[in-house]
Amino acid sequence: MRYGTEHKQRTREKVLKAAAKAIRAKGPDRIGVAEVMADVGLTHGGFYAHFESKDDLVAAAIGQMLEESRARLRHETEGRTAADGLRSYVNFYLSPAHRDARRGGCPIAALASDLPRMSSTARKHFAAGSERLVTSLATLLETIGRPEPMADARSAFAELLGALSLARLEGDEQRSDEILASSRAAIKRRLGLDKTK
Numbered sequence: 001m002r003y004g005t006e007h008k009q010r011t012r013e014k015v016l017k018a019a020a021k022a023i024r025a026k027g028p029d030r031i032g033v034a035e036v037m038a039d040v041g042l043t044h045g046g047f048y049a050h051f052e053s054k055d056d057l058v059a060a061a062i063g064q065m066l067e068e069s070r071a072r073l074r075h076e077t078e079g080r081t082a083a084d085g086l087r088s089y090v091n092f093y094l095s096p097a098h099r100d101a102r103r104g105g106c107p108i109a110a111l112a113s114d115l116p117r118m119s120s121t122a123r124k125h126f127a128a129g130s131e132r133l134v135t136s137l138a139t140l141l142e143t144i145g146r147p148e149p150m151a152d153a154r155s156a157f158a159e160l161l162g163a164l165s166l167a168r169l170e171g172d173e174q175r176s177d178e179i180l181a182s183s184r185a186a187i188k189r190r191l192g193l194d195k196t197k
Contacts, residue, residue, distance in 0.1 A: 144191075
């Protein structure tokens with residue numbers, strides 16, 4: 001039986017979501033094509049109807065994860081002023097819930113150390129998706145009047161990533177919570193988001 005383009009696209013999206021989940025949980029090197037396909041109820045043989053190789057799957061899944069991150073940014077900022085949206089995003093990103101959501105959290109924090117070992121295609125997807133996310137932050141920072149919005153966005157995102165990573169590394173939950181809280185306050189203060197507007 002031949003399936004239409006829409007069915008093929010939906011199947012590809014299911015496979016990408018399963019691959020993204022597996023990559024976050026195990027890292028890109030430890031996922032298996034058969035395991036990802038089985039997770040969505042398909043056979044290994046159907047894989048090549050959607051992807052050329054495992055590297056192709058990993059690259060596409062990274063793109064999917066980064067689009068999910070941008071969607072989260074939109075969710076946090078939608079219907080709010082730029083300042084309120086940025087505060088909301090910082091609060092979400094450096095929250096205990098996000099720290100503990102390693103299988104569904106920020107892919108940049110989860111995969112940064114794996115990046116040098118990934119294919120050039122995966123690294124390109126990673127770089128392009130990261131830049132789109134930072135550009136979205138820069139747009140919000142420009143709206144609130146920051147004089148160097150792109151520089152501020154890159155710096156703030158680096159701080160968010162670093163603080164989240166440190167909080168995840170900390171074995172003591174109370175100290176981990178303190179890292180998150182002090183980093184939230186410092187980032188908001190530096191960007192002028194600590195004042196109510």
